[in-house]
Amino acid sequence: MLVFIKKNYNKEYRREFVEECFGRxxxxxxxxxxxxxxxxxxxNDKPYFPSRPDVRFSLSHSDNYAILAMGETEIGCDIEKIRDINYKPIANRWFFGGEIxxxxxxxxxxxxxxxxEAYLKLTADGLSGIRKFDVTGPLEFEGKPVVLTSVDFIPGFKGAIAAEAQEIVFEDVD
Structure with missing residues (x-):
């Protein structure tokens, strides 16, 4: 699986970004x-390529960063800029089990x-299923184990990739 990181992402150029990542x-x-x-x-509006079912992808952006994961199995990814928010009420409402x-x-x-978010994008279940699983424990999708990989190397951001266990290669996109 390749995971592309783009700084200075502009969602108006989404297609060009996806195209560059697809070529790579x-x-x-x-x-x-x-x-x-x-x-x-x-x-739930999960994007895919009908003519290339062997290529799956997930795209997320926050502030000026984007992350796009592409591979041969279902994938979900998310990135968020860390903001000073009152997170406890949100966690108590939407998190489950050990997540709180x-x-x-x-x-x-x-x-x-x-x-x-990454797991929900992988399953394409949408936010309605947000309290039906606990990311601090084992997860599955279609009978296969799911690995959640943290993306913690971008200062001021948190991110995650959800996919079957596989090697992940990160690439910067200028």
Whole structure:
């Protein structure tokens, strides 16, 4: 799986960003870069390429950063700028089980939140399922274990990738 990180992301250029990542992903897989296939929306507006079911992706952006994960299995990703918010009432309302204890600071709150969002994007269940799972314990999707990988190397941001266990390669996009 390739995970692309872009600083100075502008959502008006979303298609160009996805196209660049798609080309890089194909090269990573040993294929020649090709034109970006048409996109469609699935369950809860999860984007996919109908003509390339072997390529799955998830895109998230916050403030001026974007993260795009691309691979051959279902993927979810999320990134959030750490903000000074009153996180405890939000955690008490939306978090479940061990997540409430894990969210003991604003940074840890965003760590839990991005893991929940990434898992929800993987499953395409939407926010209605947010209290049906606990990211501090084992998770599955379609009978396969899901690994949640933290993205903690961007100062002032928290992020997460949800996918089946696999190698993750991070790349910067200028």
């Amino acid at each position: 992903y194909l090269k990573f897989c040993g294929e020649n870069a090709s034109e970006l296939p048409g996109e469609a929306k699935g369950k 204890e894990a969210a003991d600071s604003v940074e840890n709150y965003f760590s839990v939140w991005t893991k929940k």
